[in-house]
Amino acid sequence: MAHFAKINEENKVLTVNVVANKDNMNAEGVEDESVGQAFLEKNSSWPGHLWIQTSYNTMFNKHASGDDSKAFRGNYAGVGFEWDSENQIFWPAKPYPSWVKDTSDANWHSPIGDAPALTAEQSSQISAGTNGWIYIWNEENQTWDLNDYGPA
C-alpha cells in the first residue's frame, strides 16, 4: 500500500489516503508517485500535484525498519501537518512559537536544545512510582522546567 497526503494550496495536510501498490506503479512495475497522483486526481476530484506521497514507516527522519536510508520525507503526514516542498519534509504543528525546525531529524527543537536528561535518581523514582518527573518547556522564560506529577 502507498499513502498519499492531500494538501491544500497553503500546503496544509487535509487528509491521508491509501492507494493500492498496483495503482502507484508505472508500466515497468516500478513505484512511481506520478502514477499514484494521476490515479487520485481521477478518483478524488482533487488535483494530482496536491497529493504528496508519504511514508507510513517514517518518523523524525527514521524508518521503522531500523534502516534510516529508507526514511522518506521526514514524517508520516497527518492532518494539520505542513508540506515543505523545498526540504521535502512533512512538518508537524509547531509546538511553541520560539521553536525552530531541524531538517536533520525533521523535528522542532527549543532554541536552547532538548530537555536535560533526568538523573539516575529521578529515573529510579519514576520506576518506583514515587515521583513523576518530567521536563516541560516554559515558553515565557525560555527554559526547561522540571515538574513532578507525583506518585503513579
Place this chain on the structure above:
Amino acid sequence: MQKKVLTEQALYYGDVTMPKDWEIDRVYLSNKILYSDLKNEKFKTCKTWDKLNRYIQEHINLYYETALVNTDTWGNIYKPLENTDSLLNVDPVDLRNSPDFTLLYGVNVSDCSVKISYDDNRRKGRSWTIPLTNNKFVMFPSTNSYSIINNQKESLNFILTVTYEYI
C-alpha cells in the same frame, strides 16, 4: 478565577477556495437544483457536490478539529424579493435524529442574505445577518432558526443546503 464555556453557538463562513481550475461547477449545481425542483425529486449527490462536501469537512476538521458527517442535502430556488419564513432544521421532538449544523452555499445568488436568530442568555431573539454571495458558505447550529432574504429584482437565487452531524 476561572471560566468554563459550557456550549457555544459557532458560525463558520467564507469562500470555498478550491485549487485553480478545480473550482465548484456552480452552473452544474444550479441545473441539479432546478432538475430536482421540476421533478419534485430529492437532490441527488454528484461529483461536484462531493467536491464541496469534502472541502467543508476537511477544512472544518483541519482548522477547528470538528469531524462532520453529511446527513442531508437539498436545493432551493428563490424568486425575486422572496423572503422566507423562519426556518429550522431540527425536529424539536426528535433531536436525536436531527442535524447539528446547517450549511448554506451560494450556488447562484445576488442580493441575498441570511438572518440567523439566536438567544444571548436572557437577551432573547437576537439576530445576525450575513450576505450570501456566489461560492460563499455559512454554517451554523441547526438549533438556530434562520431566514433567507432575497432582494434581487430579476434573477432567481439558487442556494444549496447541506446538514451535518458532528462526531
